[in-house]
């Protein structure tokens with residue numbers, strides 16, 4: 001049901017992000033694919049996106065039959081802006097800027113490229129609620145900001161939920177039409193839309209969650225700073241944040257480059273050996289993400305061979321996300337840090 005809680009949430013969320021409009025939807029993936037649908041991006045069109053993103057970013061493009069063009073990541077795990085221009089063709093219609101792991105991408109430069117080449121700009125903010133670039137919040141730079149409120153995100157609901165943000169009244173209006181079977185007036189359908197309503201119950205919960213976002217983000221910053229200061233082991237590379245950007249630390253991602261002798265000894269990468277070591281010592285970790293989208297079975301049809309995106313593939317073999325959640329105690333974190341610092345060959 002579309003109701004009063006949703007309307008209030010949309011107003012409050014837009015004001016939080018710093019846009020004129022927000023439209024509640026059923027999920028982050030819906031936000032992405034509907035964004036491209038409303039922008040009229042489809043078959044024969046190309047959308048530029050970083051290679052090391054979560055696969056949902058890519059599905060948002062391909063559900064519309066558009067083609068994802070992958071760009072390698074930089075040392076901040078965000079799209080390498082220096083590599084974008086080479087990938088622009090006359091089929092390029094948009095850039096999808098993902099703020100991966102909660103860090104704002106270099107929106108100053110990405111926005112400049114969009115203006116120079118007359119491209120649409122869509123942001124994947126599923127991991128970046130509250131992250132800023134140049135003091136401006138992610139989700140307010142592009143034609144659409146796409147948010148997920150899946151329970152595991154920094155701003156989570158009790159179940160699936162999502163939203164878009166925009167400054168354009170016509171885009172906001174069309175998004176509302178698309179989320180409701182393509183209908184603005186009952187039983188009159190303008191376009192083939194979706195059933196992508198944000199439930200009243202979730203909207204009510206998200207209104208409360210929104211009032212806690214500052215605390216949630218501060219706590220994660222404190223946890224990330226602890227990791228940054230106290231992790232001390234030559235085998236691991238700590239995450240870096242671009243000057244002018246902030247991270248809301250959806251994930252705290254280390255890299256563990258391969259050391260030959262581990263491979264000889266265990267037949268597995270140093271990262272996997274490190275992961276197993278942590279597991280054996282009671283520290284659970286996750287890999288975000290072990291298979292880059294271009295190598296997943298779902299995207300074999302794109303015909304992008306292994307080795308074409310070496311940095312993306314390297315990161316997939318090196319990254320590991322440490323425990324990071326609101327409510328993590330000092331004791332728990334110190335144990336993780338001590339365990340990491342004792343890792344040796």
Ligand SMILES: *Cc1c(COP(=O)(O)O)cnc(C)c1O
Pocket residue numbers: 027028029030053054056057098124126127147148149150160161162
């Ligand atoms: C979670 C996520 C999505 C998809 O959001 P859902 O609400 O799960 O559909 C899209 N992009 C990124 C980067 C995500 O982390």
